[in-house]
Amino acid sequence: MASKGILLFFTAIYIRTRNTNAAFVNVECQAENVGQYGQQSLLQCVVKTSQDVVDPEIRVVIWKKEGVEKQVKNNPLLLFNRGEIKLKPGYSFAEPSWNVRNMNVSLLITNTAVEQEGDYTCTVITNSGDSSSSTSLKVTAKYNKPTIHSNPETITVNTDVTLMCDSDGGYPKGQLRWFDENKTEWTKSSQMEAKLTESGLFHLSSKLSLLKGSIFTKYTCKVFNASGDKEEEATFEVQHAVTPETQTGEGLGSASKIVAPVVVIGSLIVGLLVLLALLIYRKRSQRDHRGLPTRDYDDGDHQERDQTCQVSQA
Structure with missing residues (x-):
């Protein structure tokens, strides 16, 4: 019964003041807000009044999350009425020292969760008129290292x-x-x-x-x-x-591709060294053979040598 009485009270004030003084009061909210999971999030809303309004004073503030009917009727996220503030756990005014002269009616979420992502509505009733505005909260969380x-x-x-x-x-x-x-x-x-x-x-x-x-x-x-x-x-x-x-060398891939050319190149080098050694040896043999003196004798030379030998013996 008490909740129904509060709702009727708000409705009566809302109907009575909307047509007469709505132009003098306007709630301006930031269209989209981004909050980090597990940290504080701020839904920014400020009450603006025209120059004709003198000493504006806030009488009622209602914060609600769209799509939660029971919450709207019986237990808003934040409710200020007749000098008393009622809050759901995890919600508060952004300014701890808030009072009826403070036109900053922003909502603070103390520990942001994924389920708090969505659209919100802020309704304000003042001594010069009323207004409401909507804002949204987008929740993000950083991924851990893979x-x-x-x-x-x-x-x-x-x-x-x-x-x-x-x-x-x-x-x-x-x-x-x-x-x-x-x-x-x-x-x-x-x-x-x-x-x-x-x-x-x-x-x-x-x-x-x-x-x-x-x-x-x-x-x-x-x-x-x-x-x-x-x-x-x-x-x-x-x-x-x-x-x-x-x-055993099977499936070595690039390693086998490197070893095979090295073996072939090594064999070629060894063959060239052996061939070079043979050529050097052959040249040396020919040179030594040419260095020995040789003389050819014909038959006449043999006869002359024999006669010389006989005279010497006589």
């Missing part, structure tokens, strides 16, 4: 791999995007899922499937908010495990 893990945990060059990225604590719904070490985006090849938690915040998860033989060294998962701005990122470095195949 975490990345792989399936399987041990990665080899001959294994298909799935990278999984998770980030939570954000609002509104954001997006996870993938990039490789060359800053090429792989988001179209991934699958993302967004779930609402009990707190009203989002949990984002994304899976990126990688085929064997096409794995880069590093992958980065970046989380973007609803406005498209990057908030956090994490990088995963792919480390291949040693397997019997890699030890």
